[in-house]
Each structure stands twice: as structure tokens, then as C-alpha cells.
Amino acid sequence: MVTATNSEGTATANSTxxxxxxxxxxxxxxxxxxxxATVGQTLTASNGTWTGxxxxxxxxxxxxxxxxATGWADIASATATTYVLAAADEGQxxxxxxxxxxxxxxxxxxxxxxxxxxxx
Numbered sequence: 221m222v223t224a225t226n227s228e229g230t231a232t233a234n235s236t237x238x239x240x241x242x243x244x245x246x247x248x249x250x251x252x253x254x255x256x257a258t259v260g261q262t263l264t265a266s267n268g269t270w271t272g273x274x275x276x277x278x279x280x281x282x283x284x285x286x287x288x289a290t291g292w293a294d295i296a297s298a299t300a301t302t303y304v305l306a307a308a309d310e311g312q313x314x315x316x317x318x319x320x321x322x323x324x325x326x327x328x329x330x331x332x333x334x335x336x337x338x339x340x
């Protein structure tokens with residue numbers, strides 16, 4: 221809003237509105253995996269804490285690695301908040317990757333790794 225004043229008086233005019241402010245999702249507290257790392261047990265992934273405008277929506281995928289540091293591979297069809305450890309996970313490390321998405325963009329964050337997964 222702009223206001224102009226002179227000896228004749230005061231007038232105010234409004235500018236046009238800008239487009240909605242958008243901000244890419246950003247992870248500020250990493251996702252966390254909790255649960256017992258034993259075949260047959262259920263792990264649960266939190267989304268962590270995110271910023272972004274509009275508020276992001278979240279998806280996840282679960283991954284496994286032989287050493288817990290490299291070679292992470294997606295676990296087929298494992299996209300829920302929880303994951304039941306399978307026989308294929310024995311001796312492996314498991315983590316969740318959470319992706320935040322909004323109209324401004326997409327970002328991903330990795331959880332802590334749990335493991336090595338023990339046999340049942």
C-alpha cells in the first residue's frame with residue numbers, strides 16, 4: 221500500500237498481490253527408525269522435522285546395506301511407515317529414506333541405520 225500526501229489531501233493505492241510464497245521442503249531433524257533389529261520384528265520410521273511452504277507431504281522407502289555405510293539398496297515394495305524385518309535382512313543394516321514434497325520442490329533425508337539384523 222502506498223500513501224501520497226500533498227496540499228490537496230491524501231490518497232492511498234494498493235499494489236497487486238504477489239504469487240503465494242513457496243519454499244522448498246528442508247529437513248531440520250533427521251527421520252528416526254526405532255524397533256528391535258531382529259528378523260520378524262517391526263521397525264517404525266518417523267518423518268523427522270521439516271520446513272517448507274506449503275507444508276510438505278511425506279513418502280518413504282526402506283533400504284538395506286551390508287555394512288551400514290555404503291551400497292544402500294531399496295527394499296522392494298517397502299514404502300510404509302513400518303517395516304517387518306524379513307529373512308533377507310539378517311546380517312544387514314536397515315534405514316528409512318523420507319522424502320518431503322510440496323509445490324516448490326522435493327528433498328530427501330536418511331534415518332539412522334539399525335543393525336546388523338539378528339536372526340529370529
